[in-house]
Amino acid sequence: MADTVALFTSIGLSEQKAKETLKNEALSSALKDAIVQAQRVRGASGVDKAMGTLLYSMASRLKDTRRLAFLSDCIVQWKITTELQLAAALEFVKSHPQDPINQREFEEACGVGVVITPEQIEDGVESVIKKHKEQLLKERYHFNMGLLMGEARSALKWADGKVVKNEVDMQVLHLLGPKTEADLEKKPKPQKAKVAENEVKAKKEEVAVNGEAMTGEGKSLMEQLRGEALKFHKPGENYKTEGYVVTPKTMDLLKKHMEITGGQIRSRFPPEPNGILHIGHAKAINFNFGYAKANNGICFLRYDDTNPEKEEEKYFTGIKDMVEWLGYEPHAVTHASDNFQQLYDLAVDLIRRGHAYVCHQKGEELKGHNAPPSPWRDRPIEESLVLFERMKKGLFAEGEATLRMKMVMEDGKMDPVAYRIKYTPHHRTGDEWCIYPTYDYTHCLCDSIENITHSLCTKEFQARRSSYYWLCNALDVYCPVQWEYGRLNLTYTVVSKRKIIRLVEAGVVRDWDDPRLFTLTALRRRGFPAEAINNFCARVGVTVSQTTTEPHLLESCVRDVLNDTAPRAMAVLEPLKVTITNLPANSKSEVRVPDFPANEAKGSHTVPFTHTIFIEQSDFREVLEKGYKRLTPEQPVGLRHAGYVISVQKVIKDTQGKVVELEVSCCNSENAEKPKAFIHWVSQPLMCEVRLYERLFLHKHPEDPSEVPNGFLSDINPNSLLVISSALVDTSVKGAKVFDKFQFERVGYFSLDPDSTADKLVFNRTVTLKEDPGKI
Numbered sequence: 142m143a144d145t146v147a148l149f150t151s152i153g154l155s156e157q158k159a160k161e162t163l164k165n166e167a168l169s170s171a172l173k174d175a176i177v178q179a180q181r182v183r184g185a186s187g188v189d190k191a192m193g194t195l196l197y198s199m200a201s202r203l204k205d206t207r208r209l210a211f212l213s214d215c216i217v218q219w220k221i222t223t224e225l226q227l228a229a230a231l232e233f234v235k236s237h238p239q240d241p242i243n244q245r246e247f248e249e250a251c252g253v254g255v256v257i258t259p260e261q262i263e264d265g266v267e268s269v270i271k272k273h274k275e276q277l278l279k280e281r282y283h284f285n286m287g288l289l290m291g292e293a294r295s296a297l298k299w300a301d302g303k304v305v306k307n308e309v310d311m312q313v314l315h316l317l318g319p320k321t322e323a324d325l326e327k328k329p330k331p332q333k334a335k336v337a338e339n340e341v342k343a344k345k346e347e348v349a350v351n352g353e354a355m356t357g358e359g360k361s362l363m364e365q366l367r368g369e370a371l372k373f374h375k376p377g378e379n380y381k382t383e384g385y386v387v388t389p390k391t392m393d394l395l396k397k398h399m400e401i402t403g404g405q406i407r408s409r410f411p412p413e414p415n416g417i418l419h420i421g422h423a424k425a426i427n428f429n430f431g432y433a434k435a436n437n438g439i440c441f442l443r444y445d446d447t448n449p450e451k452e453e454e455k456y457f458t459g460i461k462d463m464v465e466w467l468g469y470e471p472h473a474v475t476h477a478s479d480n481f482q483q484l485y486d487l488a489v490d491l492i493r494r495g496h497a498y499v500c501h502q503k504g505e506e507l508k509g510h511n512a513p514p515s516p517w518r519d520r521p522i523e524e525s526l527v528l529f530e531r532m533k534k535g536l537f538a539e540g541e542a543t544l545r546m547k548m549v550m551e552d553g554k555m556d557p558v559a560y561r562i563k564y565t566p567h568h569r570t571g572d573e574w575c576i577y578p579t580y581d582y583t584h585c586l587c588d589s590i591e592n593i594t595h596s597l598c599t600k601e602f603q604a605r606r607s608s609y610y611w612l613c614n615a616l617d618v619y620c621p622v623q624w625e626y627g628r629l630n631l632t633y634t635v636v637s638k639r640k641i642i643r644l645v646e647a648g649v650v651r652d653w654d655d656p657r658l659f660t661l662t663a664l665r666r667r668g669f670p671a672e673a674i675n676n677f678c679a680r681v682g683v684t685v686s687q688t689t690t691e692p693h694l695l696e697s698c699v700r701d702v703l704n705d706t707a708p709r710a711m712a713v714l715e716p717l718k719v720t721i722t723n724l725p726a727n728s729k730s731e732v733r734v735p736d737f738p739a740n741e742a743k744g745s746h747t748v749p750f751t752h753t754i755f756i757e758q759s760d761f762r763e764v765l766e767k768g769y770k771r772l773t774p775e776q777p778v779g780l781r782h783a784g785y786v787i788s789v790q791k792v793i794k795d796t797q798g799k800v801v802e803l804e805v806s807c808c809n810s811e812n813a814e815k816p817k818a819f820i821h822w823v824s825q826p827l828m829c830e831v832r833l834y835e836r837l838f839l840h841k842h843p844e845d846p847s848e849v850p851n852g853f854l855s856d857i858n859p860n861s862l863l864v865i866s867s868a869l870v871d872t873s874v875k876g877a878k879v880f881d882k883f884q885f886e887r888v889g890y891f892s893l894d895p896d897s898t899a900d901k902l903v904f905n906r907t908v909t910l911k912e913d914p915g916k917i
Contacts, residue, residue, distance in 0.1 A: 145169070148176055151185075152193025162197075171209060172200040178213040192216055195227055205387060208234040211242065220253045225299065238380045238387040252299035259304075265297045266308045270316065281317050282324040289313070362427060362679035366435040371683065374622055376404045376594045382622045386610045394619045398592055406438030407594045410464065410471075411584065414444045414568075415451035416638035417653040417660045418463045420674070420695070421599075424629040427678040429597050430469040441591055442471035445584070446478050447577050449567040457568070463661040467671045477583050478569045480590055484578050485533070487586060487616055488544060488559055492525045496615045497559060499528035500545045515545065515556060529560075535575045537562055546582070548611050552604040557581045585609040586618070593621045599628040600687060627684040632691055632841040634659045635853055640844075649857055650837070656905050657837040657861050659692075667834065668882050668892025668907030669695075673702040692836070696908045703882060703890045703907065708736035711748065711781070711821040712870040712885040712904075714831055716755040718802040719822070722790055724752045729825075734782045734873070746873040749825045750783055755869050760820045761803065763792060770817040772803075779810055779819035781886060786813040821886045826869035829902040832894070833863040874902065882907065 149159035149172065163169050175196045179188045188196070195216045203209060212230060215221045221230055229251045234242070248254065269292045270277065277284050286309070293305050365371070374382045377399045380391060410429040412418065418426075433440035442464055446452055464471065477484075491497040500517045525544075532542050544560035559582035566572050585608075588596045596609070606623045613620035635641065636659055644650045644658075653660050656667035664674065677698040681688055711734070731747040756772070765773040772778040777788040791804040810816075836858055843853040874883060877893045884890050889910050894903040 145173060148173065152176055152179075152188050152196060153190030154193065154197065168201055171203065171206060172197060174206075174209055175200045175213045178210045179217040182214060182217045188217065191222075195221065195224070198224065199227055199231070202231055203234075204383070205234060205238060208242075215251075215253075220248065221251060223299075223301070225302075226251045226253070236378075236381050239392050255299045257297055257300040262297055262300055262304055262308050265300075266293050266305065266312055269293045269296065270309075270312050274316070277313070277316060282320050286313070360679075362431050362675070362683075363435040365679070365683045366428070366432045371432075371624075373595060373624060376402060376406055379594075379620065379622045384606065384610075385622060386614055386620070388614050388617070390617050391614075391620070394617070398619045401592050402594065405594075406433055406436045407441070407592055408433045408438065408597055409441040409443045409475075409588065409591060409593050411443045411445050411587075412460050413448065413451075414446055414453070414456040414460060415448060416456060416641075417459055417662055419636040419661060420631055420634075420659045420664065421629045421636060422463075423467065423661060423674050424626075424678045424681065425597075425599065426464055426467055426469060427675055428626060428683065430464070430467075430471075432595065432597065433472075434469075438594075439472035440469070441473050441475050441593075443475045443587060443591070444477065445580065445587075446476050446568060447579065447583050449563060449565040449577065452568045454568065459662060463665075466661070466665060467675060475587075475591065476569060477578070477587050478567060480583075480587055481570060481574055481578075483590065484583060484586060485576075487618075488578070488582070489526065489529065490616060491546065491559070491612075492522060492529060492544075494615060495522060495547075497544055497546050498525045499532065500543050500556070501541065502543075503540060518545075518547065518556065532560065532562060532576050533574075535562075535564070539564060544576075546608075546612065546615075548608060550581075550604060550608045551606070557608065581605065581608060582612065585612050585621070585623075586616075588621045589613055589618045592619065596621045596623045598623060598625055600625045600685070601628065625685065627686045627688050629678070629681060630687065630689045631659055631695070632689060633836045633838050633843070634692070635838075635844055636660070640853060643854065647854060649854070656832070656834055665880065666892075666894065667905050668703075668880070668890065669699050670702045670706065670882070673699040676702065699908050700890070700911055703884065705737075707882040707884045707890055708744070708746075708873075709734065709738065709886050710746075710871050710873050710883045711823050712829075712831070712868060712888055712891070713755050713757050713821070713823050713826070714865050714868045714888065715758040716823075716867075716869050717758045717761060717800065719754045719756055719787070720802065720804050721752055721754065721787065721807050722804050723806045726752050728752050732783050734871075748823070748871045748873060751824045754780075754822045754824045755826065756820055756822050758800075761789075761800065763800065771820055777813070777816050779816040780807075781819045781821050783822070784810050786810050786816050821888075823869045823871045826871055827875060827902065829868050829870050829904060830896075831865040831868040831891070831904050831906065833865065833906045835861050835863075837861045868904075870902070870904070877902065884910070 145163060146156065146159045149162060150156055154162070162172060176188065176193075179192065179196060183192075196213060199212050199216065200209070203212065212221070212234070215230065216227075221227050230247070233247055233250045237243070237247075266289075269289055272292075273284070273289065289309050290306060293309055294300075294302065297305055377395055379385055379395060380387050408429045410426055412422065430440045432438070442461065444457060444460070461471075461474065488497065498515075498517055498520055500515045502515050502517070528542060529544055531537060532544070539562045542562065543558045545556040546559050547556060549555050550557060558579050560576045560578055562575060563577050564575050567574060567577075585596070602623070603625045606625075609623050610620055635644075641650075641653060641658065641660070645652055650657060654662040654666045656663050661674075665671075674695070677695045680694065680698060681690060729749055729751045732750045733745050733747050735741040735743075735745045737743040760778070761772045762769055763774065765775050770776075772787070772789065774789045774792065777786050779786050785807040786809075787805040787807045789803055789805050792800055793802040793804065795801045838853065838856045839858050840848045840856050842848050843856040846852075849856045870885070874881075874893075877883075879893050879895050879897065882890065882892045883904075887910070890907040891904040892907050894905050896903045
């Protein structure tokens with residue numbers, strides 16, 4: 142250790158820095174090799190501090206250690222003398238992984254031998270200042286000097302940055318003279334122009350399905366995913382990606398891959414068909430399908446059907462339905478099981494190459510970097526081949542043997558299982574197989590088989606990236622690039638399959654599609670439009686960090702869509718009978734109600750108006766209170782759309798003193814003083830059931846023991862569902878189909894539930910209306 146510290150300090154590192162470097166094994170090894178290589182060329186004392194700084198920087202940033210000796214030579218031979226040149230050199234070797242390196246192209250790309258004279262710097266800066274002279278004289282020292290530096294550095298790529306800055310400062314001073322008091326004052330911030338109301342409305346109308354929703358920053362999901370926006374690699378340039386492993390066969394495999402795909406982007410959405418998709422999957426669907434769509438590519442829906450015990454037909458169909466409901470059409474529907482034979486053949490090849498072995502250790506994981514290896518790790522290859530064949534033939538009991546890969550994963554899992562025995566018939570292949578591949582083995586190989594260019598997955602799979610690359614390279618097959626993005630989480634909910642099953646079994650919710658859950662089937666049943674969910678994903682944005690979002694942000698997206706798409710109807714949840722005494726008992730007229738009051742050109746419907754109507758109980762009070770604007774014995778109220786104002790004549794109560802009926806008189810609104818409020822009403826209505834939903838859980842994080850010590854089942858909101866079995870709704874909804882959506886005026890947005898029958902409609906409240914919570 143002391144020798145290595147001395148070696149590091151010999152190139153100018155402080156003792157403390159040298160000791161810190163030793164803690165990083167990979168960096169320490171690379172730097173040691175770089176110094177030894179440099180000393181071969183310059184001698185033990187010939188590596189000065191400037192060279193040492195570049196060697197350290199190179200060793201800490203270089204990913205492909207095959208290039209270490211080459212770059213070390215370039216530094217000690219004074220071909221690379223600045224950080225700028227080193228950055229260009231590192232970029233060049235990253236984008237040219239094949240041997241041999243073209244020396245001429247390399248030196249040209251790195252500015253080797255290029256000398257920028259003081260005269261060239263002076264002329265270059267003068268040219269930039271001349272271009273901006275008029276604005277400089279106008280704004281003086283409030284001008285953005287960074288713009289001058291940026292353009293000067295761009296024009297003088299290999300010049301010393303400090304020299305360029307000094308020249309810029311000197312020429313600006315020569316042009317403007319010393320700073321005045323006015324120059325020292327802070328530049329006032331420009332006032333933001335107020336956006337016209339109709340312009341805001343126009344922007345809202347730009348929201349569209351399939352991810353073209355506008356985010357808070359004004360970028361649609363497609364814009365966030367298009368082209369260079371994500372900094373993803375271009376097809377065929379996998380090797381330019383940070384952490385991608387290049388082997389001697391990489392470039393040939395990429396060439397064949399490009400011949401097959403034609404350079405087209407390919408992604409996939411790979412769910413396990415053992416549960417229902419939830420709101421987090423909506424982001425994954427939008428990201429995978431959206432990225433392909435935004436870049437003229439294709440996306441596969443691939444079922445990861447490698448666990449036959451938990452897979453059911455309803456999950457296969459349910460997943461496809463939800464993908465299509467969100468507006469996406471898979472290029473093809475594939476299954477991991479399509480490749481069972483090929484995956485088995487590759488596993489045999491992996492054993493032959495010495496990278497896998499049959500193990501009899503119980504339990505699927507050997508955890509921890511310091512865990513003892515399996516005693517069967519070094520068994521002969523031929524023996525493992527024979528045993529793997531016996532596993533395939535069903536000659537072992539379940540759990541008696543597994544096939545393990547010889548590797549340590551980033552999370553410390555040692556020798557992950559590639560195949561295990563399961564005597565369960567498979568949904569598609571029946572009893573053909575009794576050994577099934579694991580996710581760690583299957584996923585990357587199916588990506589390779591389908592020639593996926595971008596394997597997009599959530600952040601928790603980052604720890605599996607190295608094993609993904611290792612397996613493809615161990616088998617010398619095409620290796621896609623894995624990219625991770627932040628998972629979408631919502632407060633006040635649980636989405637894990639296991640916990641939803643517990644909620645169903647405990648009778649807390651009815652099934653996976655209970656509208657209080659955040660599965661996609663539940664959200665659809667509640668009435669959330671697919672467009673709103675896509676808009677929500679766009680608003681959350683394509684983030685790498687984990688996102689935890691409040692449900693009200695999703696509900697806001699729902700309101701935005703339903704406000705423009707849900708026709709209006711009138712419904713009374715808690716009816717109060719009203720008899721209009723100055724209308725004949727048999728009187729009946731038709732009242733025209735616009736479907737969208739803000740845009741009557743979008744259509745209308747008619748509802749009957751008779752001697753008897755029903756209003757909400759809350760729209761009448763016997764005693765007039767301050768701020769109350771609706772019906773009282775002293776205060777008339779208007780009836781929406783009817784053109785009438787009603788005034789109370791008599792209040793009728795039952796034996797308990799509860800108001801059960803009002804007798805009122807009505808007059809034409811044109812002949813009456815304008816009332817303080819207009820209320821909704823129904824006449825000759827349909828009786829219906831209405832289900833009002835609130836949050837299922839009381840706390841934001843029901844799975845967090847610090848918030849909910851007794852577990853999520855103890856956190857159920859007792860008021861999460863209120864069923865009103867005798868609500869009244871106007872006849873305009875009579876022909877509604879399941880999932881049709883309406884705005885019940887002054888009440889909320891509602892959707893027709895599948896439980897509806899010809900005799901009785903059932904409506905779920907999707908979301909409440911956006912109203913001032915202080916409104917009485």
